[in-house]
Structures are given as structure tokens and as C-alpha cells.
Amino acid sequence: MEKRFWNEYQKEIADDHFFYERSCIRQTFFPGSEATFLNIMRNDLGKDIYDSSHQHTCTGIGYHSDVVPFETTMTIVARLFSLMTERGYKNYVPSCVTSFGVMTELMEKWKEQPEILEKAREYLKKATGRTFELPENIVHPSDLIFKFRFELKEKMKYQLINRFTGKPLRGVEHIGCHYAKIFPKHGIGNAEFPYVLAGMIEAWGGEVVDYPERRHCCGFGFRQYLVQENRGYSIANSKKKFESMEPYEPDFIVANCPGCAMFLDKWQYTIAEMEHKTYDKEGYGIPVLTYEELAGLLLGYDPWVMGMQLHQVQCERLLDKIGVAYNPDDKYRGASGKILRAPEKPEVLKV
């Protein structure tokens, strides 16, 4: 890329004292990512971040699938903000990009139409007796990792360098649509050339793959996967991306959306089963990571503690390229020390 557009699109990211909102689905897809993020913030960066046990959905999936009305979404988000207010925080960090999208949308709506904000206050008061203040700063956790990427680099044990060849590892970055496509001004680097993940890859020694379908949707779209008959659209979009990135031989994919990371990972299994096709030369597929997992790996976190064994495309080959120390015998060892049952092996995709 010649021109670095992203430099022109920055946003305000608070420095400390955050209220964290968990995602409904991330803990199923990537069970260790949110805990890893909190560990990085607290232990590696020394930040104050609060994780409330009273939190709940933002309704994002239902809202975008037209099953939850706007007023309900607004009131539920108001309750989340009231939890933040109650604890004295002003900086809100939703783990899921859809929550981030819902909240930035509401903030814009309330700014443009203050009478609707008054309605939200009224509904929340009637339903729960609670009140809330608007956050002063709403950022996605990937914004925070981006902001502190160089501080983190200082603490990292590993870099994104292939230890067998000495060359930078090639990373495909994929941004969730709800991160920057709803309001480009809220995404680092804007919507066309988002830099939030690319900045991490570059800062940590890797090389970003700029492939033709880089900006194409992963296919997650709620209506596409909620209605089973529509899932063909979903997989077709992912397939288009895989075919486009394949010639560049990426070493990994990193995403900041629960759905993107999940589908880009799982569809590789499905395509392998359906078409006997994998997108790396050796038949293992391209590992898909969350940005927390990527940061955690380089910081020296145990991949199995981060839950990376639950990925469809297994990550050992990437770990070996980076040089991450791991114990293969611990892969399916539970927290109690007991070995849990290993999943069945797929027929085509190698593990």
C-alpha cells in the first residue's frame, strides 16, 4: 500500500478505567479470549478494568435479525450503561463488535434525537428503577490492544517471525462489519482500509496480506446463518475470501468479530468435507485467531489455557513457526488436571 490512509482516521481511546461488557457468544466460540483480554489489561498493562457479574445481552443479534424491537434494545443497553454508572466508570468496552455497533448507533441516535434518549431513561426507570449516564468513551477491546501494541511488544516473548525461515509471518486481518462499516469514523483506519488489526500484525513483526477480497464480508450476516436454508450464502462468502487469499499462503487469519473468527475457522472444515479442499498446501487449513489469542500467544500465555484447542483448524503449526513453547500432552487436560476426551478427527482437514 502506498498511501497510509489509516493515519488520517484515528479516534479517541481512553487510557485507563474501563467497564467491560462480555459477549453472549464469544465464550462459547473462543472460551479463553475474554479472560485473556482481562489478563492482558490488568497484568501486562496494569489497567483498571471492571468485569460485572450482573451484565447481560445487548440484544445485538436479535436486533439485527429484526426480532427485538428498537425500544427494547435501547432499554437493555440503558441497563448496561446503568451498571457502568453505578460502579463509577465512564469508559465502556464491549467485547463483541456487534455490541460495539449497537452502542455507537444508539449514541449517535441519542445525540441526534435527545427526545429518544429521554424515552430510554423513562423506559429503564419504569422497568428497573435505575438511572444511567452516557459513557464518555466507547471503544472496542481491539482498539485498546491496538493502542497499547507497542507497550505490549516490549513485554512479548515472541514475534510474528517464522523461526524456520527468519521471514515475517503473513497474516490476513479481518474486521467485523459492525466495527467500522456502520460508522467508519469509529474505526481506526476507517471502513475501507481498517488498521486496527493490521497495526497489531505490523507492530509485532508480521506482514499483512493485502488480497483482493480483503474487504469482503465473511458471510456471518445474522439472517444468513440464523435461517438454515440461507447458510449457503454464508459459506459462499467465506469461500470467496479463502480462494482469494490462498495464493498469498497466509500463516494465520486474525479477526475482531466473534462471527467472523468462528465462521472463517469452522467453514474450512465444512468446505473440506464438501469439496475436499483446504486452503493451505499441506491440508491443515489456515489457523484463525482472535486478536486476544494473537497477543496472548506472543506474550507467552499457554495456548491451551487460552482455549485454542477448541478451534476447528488446529494451531500447532503456527505455534511451531512462532516458536511458542507448549506441551502437547496438556492439550486436552482440564483445569482439574484430568485428561478430557479429545474430539473426533475430521476426515479431510488434517489436525
Place this chain on the structure above:
Amino acid sequence: MNIAVIGAGPAGIEAASVLANNHQVTLFEKEEKPLCNIRDKAFLFPDFSSADELADKLEAKLSHENITLKANCAVTAMNRTGEQWTLTTADGETATFDKVLLATGYRVFDAHQKEELGYGIYKGVITSIEMEKMIKENQIRNNMDEVPKQIVFLQCVGSRDEKSGNNYCSKVCCVTAVKQAIEIKKQHPETDVYIFYMDLRMWGQGFEEMYREAQEKYGVNFVRGRISEAASTFDNRVQIKAEDTLMGNPMTMNADLLVLMVGMCASEGTATLSKCAGIDGLYRFAQSRSPHIEDNLTSQPGLYVAGSCKRPMCIEDTIQDARAAALAILDDDTMMR
């Protein structure tokens, strides 16, 4: 009368040459040489005459003894004091005139603003200005220095586009794309050329014939649809995504070059001076008093406008408009006497 003409493009020179028959004219030009925009072109539509020949003819008019050309001399401010106008130049000098003609022209739209089209990011994405230079130098090449196999043009870049803030049509880019496509086919008949358009505005004499000839004689392909996104491919070409709105199909295709037909915007001089003089109009262009018989007059006495400082205009119309502006100045002078 002591008259200032600001801008030594076709409008400024043509008007100055008419006015100089009876009056002293000082012609201010911010660039080192006049007529840069014409000299950058290879051929002119609709007759494919040489742009340099026209520039030579216009430049010859500058040798009139009553014309003083001040090149490298940008006018940065203008103020009316009584019946006269005082102009200030970039190096701080001032001079006073009885009449001022604004002929500060246009600039092309900055294609970087349409980020989705990848200009400045991907080497295979160029503007119509760069294509014109390639045609002029007989050097139509892709970024691997080969003769391109496929060239795609996209119309209305920065025009008729709410997102870039320009709702107006730039008027000349449709026919310019057709002209450039024909030139490409003349130099490289084997190159496939596609033009993506919203609708083709072939309003001038001979334009429709050019459009027909482009299809029938040269095999240029016209696709109705907008390109939504450009990206680089593994083999250093450009992948474009578009919708063919006649067929109702989304499409993806690869090309060696994507040529963005950049529209006309108010030049910095036009925007600054028309604001300074209180005649700023839509989209930072200068505003004439009314579009019909007072199109060269302004709301300010003694201040006149000509050419593409008012709105997008082709060279033919610009030259006619410049003569009309000169007549308006002479008329006013006669009436005052």
C-alpha cells in the same frame, strides 16, 4: 480602462486578447506558464485536433502590446475600494484596476477521496489526467511496463456523488472517456477497453457520433453500472467489483489499469477569490449574477466571471464565454461613458 484578468487559461487569454484592442490588460497567472491544463492534453474532442496547436494559437495572442502577463504571480485577495478593485498577490504586492475578470478555472477532483477505488494505494489505479499523459507520450503501459490487455474506465468519479459532496455533473468526462478509449484502441487495437457509466451524457455536437464510432469501429465496451471497490490482485492487476445495472448482475473482473474519470471542482484560486469578493456560489464555484443574459456579470460592480470558475465547462464553451465576458466589460464601460 485598466483591466485585470486573473488566470491565463483559455478563458483568461481569450478575454484578454479581445479587451486589449482598446484597453490595458494585466493577466495574472499563478503557474510558471499559461495554459497548463490544455498542454497536458493530447487531443481535443470532438475533432481529435491537437491540444498543443490550440495552446500555441492561444498563446500567440499574448504577444499583444497591451497585454502584460504576470506569470508565477498568484492573486490571493481582492477588495473593492470605491469604483476600483485592489488585488494582492502572494508576494504581498498590490495593484489597483478599474475592472477585474475572474478566470481562475477548475482543478480536478482529488481521487484519493474515493478510497474504495484505491487511487494512490494500488499502482494500477490511475486518473484520466495520467491516462491523457500516457496517450500523449505514446506510452500506455500497466505497472509492469507492458501494454495493457484490459483497461477499465469509471465515469463520474467525484461528480454526481453525494458522498464526495459534489452533486453536479462535470460535463466533460463522458466524452473524454470515449475520446481516450478511441485513442487507446488506435495505439493498441488488441487492448480491451470497458467504460462503466451511470448514463452517457453526449450533449455536444459530434459527441454522439464519437460514442457510436467507439462501439462500432473500435469495439469499446460500455457497461452501465458503478464500480464499488477496487483491489490489487496476486499478479499485480486490479480487481474491480461492479454491478451491471442493465443485466441486473453483480460482477467482478480484473484489469491492468483502472482509469478514474475525475470531475471538475472549483480551483483553490476560484474558491478563495470568489469568497473574498463575496461572489461565492455552489460547490465553491464563483456565482454569476444570473444564468441567462447576465452570466458574466456578478453581484459586485466591476467584477466579471468567465469559464470554468463558474461551473464545469469544455474548452469550446470556455472560449465563447470568455468573449462574452469581454463584451460585457466593454458594454459596461460604454454605458458608463
